[in-house]
Amino acid sequence: MNFLTGSLLVVNFFLFSAFSYFAFESYREQEVRATKIGIIGAVCIILLGVLILIPQMKITVLFFFAAGIIFFLSLLIPAKPNKKALKGAKGYLVGKPQRFDERDSIFARHRSLISGTKQYSTFYNEIYPEKEEHDAKRRQSGILGISGSIDNEYQPNVAMMHASFSMPMLLGQQACNDPDPDAPIANLSPEKATLIVKNLARHIGADLVGITKVDPDLIYSNQGEIHYGAKDWGREIKNLPPYAVVMITEMNYGHVISAPHTPTVAESAHLYAKGAYLSTLLGKWFSYMGYRGIAEHSRNYDIPLPPLAADAGLGEVGRQGYLIAPKFGARVRIFAVLTDMPLIPDKPISLGVEKFCKSCKKCADSCPSKSIPQGEKVIYNGFAKWKLDEESCFDYWSKVGTDCSICMAICPFSRPNTFLHRFVGLFVAKSKIAQILFPHIDNFLYGKKWRPKTVVPWLNYQRNKNKTEIY
Numbered sequence: 001m002n003f004l005t006g007s008l009l010v011v012n013f014f015l016f017s018a019f020s021y022f023a024f025e026s027y028r029e030q031e032v033r034a035t036k037i038g039i040i041g042a043v044c045i046i047l048l049g050v051l052i053l054i055p056q057m058k059i060t061v062l063f064f065f066a067a068g069i070i071f072f073l074s075l076l077i078p079a080k081p082n083k084k085a086l087k088g089a090k091g092y093l094v095g096k097p098q099r100f101d102e103r104d105s106i107f108a109r110h111r112s113l114i115s116g117t118k119q120y121s122t123f124y125n126e127i128y129p130e131k132e133e134h135d136a137k138r139r140q141s142g143i144l145g146i147s148g149s150i151d152n153e154y155q156p157n158v159a160m161m162h163a164s165f166s167m168p169m170l171l172g173q174q175a176c177n178d179p180d181p182d183a184p185i186a187n188l189s190p191e192k193a194t195l196i197v198k199n200l201a202r203h204i205g206a207d208l209v210g211i212t213k214v215d216p217d218l219i220y221s222n223q224g225e226i227h228y229g230a231k232d233w234g235r236e237i238k239n240l241p242p243y244a245v246v247m248i249t250e251m252n253y254g255h256v257i258s259a260p261h262t263p264t265v266a267e268s269a270h271l272y273a274k275g276a277y278l279s280t281l282l283g284k285w286f287s288y289m290g291y292r293g294i295a296e297h298s299r300n301y302d303i304p305l306p307p308l309a310a311d312a313g314l315g316e317v318g319r320q321g322y323l324i325a326p327k328f329g330a331r332v333r334i335f336a337v338l339t340d341m342p343l344i345p346d347k348p349i350s351l352g353v354e355k356f357c358k359s360c361k362k363c364a365d366s367c368p369s370k371s372i373p374q375g376e377k378v379i380y381n382g383f384a385k386w387k388l389d390e391e392s393c394f395d396y397w398s399k400v401g402t403d404c405s406i407c408m409a410i411c412p413f414s415r416p417n418t419f420l421h422r423f424v425g426l427f428v429a430k431s432k433i434a435q436i437l438f439p440h441i442d443n444f445l446y447g448k449k450w451r452p453k454t455v456v457p458w459l460n461y462q463r464n465k466n467k468t469e470i471y
């Protein structure tokens, strides 16, 4: 065997291992199409190995290898950094910024506008008369309709959802913490304070932590959610602390693959409970350090969290409106604590999401209510963004009795945090060719259509046969 044949066989063995590994990981992820492609690829590589040993076929084999090497080298052409993403939310400011009024959010309208109250007549008579009829229907059916109806209201998962949702409600009253009157103001340098805060947040359960200065243009203009009394409805939101510690928790992949079935909503609710705990605890920690600490979780929002997280260097916002974070993609929930304690802000990052989303569109194609735009970004409140149709999205939630999450589950960035997907993610973040080609390769390998996958037995649910065809 000469040197050339030996080298080709070594490369061939490496390629065989790569295809086999891909097939193995895809099988574990229940990706049937990708598993088949991985196996076919591995078999083709074995055949190529046989051809290497036939002297007359050497030119053909060399041609294949040369094509492969050229493709691999092309992936090393670096992408220009996305300057907009590197500026965080402000990078997408294209007009005069206008703060979002929380009173207009679906949750606030649904929960805070009770017929016969002053806020009800103010909102529907003076601000948005056109929303009254549809909101009244939604209020009648409930935001999730009949909880878990897509799974015949499978009690263990629905009970998990309700149990978890009750936690932020209990903790919400503890969200706003002034400095403890008995606590001296901690004498820490911003560097030391940042080191402690980030490690503390990770220690108590956050998966990723970032820090940013709060952009006043992102803060809600007026309070719309009134969980603990009507007096705050419409209150102008101001005088917030200037720093935000933003925390991310990973949604379990084994739950998310069931979207839009009940294991997903049980996991969303679980993380809302966890986030309420994390942010409240950290908020109280700031109070005992002599500073304000305002927990931002599902029972106390002063600011939308995806752009805040982007500012804190925790990811980019994707087409479907979720934050896409390193390691976990869209499978995350975000929480924050606002504080006066001087901290060192992180810098926003670019993961190649904007370019990838431009050609991917998998979430938009799979959304059962067609709520995710297929086209370009539009200007909303002065910022360029892919604008989700929340009304139709929430209408779908009430049909299935869960928070759907198909767009989270199908996103290529949301795949498990394994070596394979981290490796691919690295190229998407840094390589020009990968940002253009990988969305198409992803569609070829994994398909474009969403199908829920099998969950572990303890989460298993019974499908409601009348509803399984609505995704």
Ligand code: SF4
Residues within 6 Å of the ligand: 318, 319, 320, 321, 356, 357, 358, 360, 361, 362, 363, 364, 407, 410, 411, 412, 413
């Ligand atoms: S599914 Fe595709 S288009 Fe949608 S957010 Fe994820 S990467 Fe972007």
Ligand code: SF4
Residues within 6 Å of the ligand: 320, 366, 367, 368, 369, 370, 371, 372, 388, 392, 393, 394, 396, 397, 403, 404, 405, 406, 407, 408
């Ligand atoms: S949650 Fe479901 S209905 Fe809503 S945008 Fe995502 S895929 Fe569409």
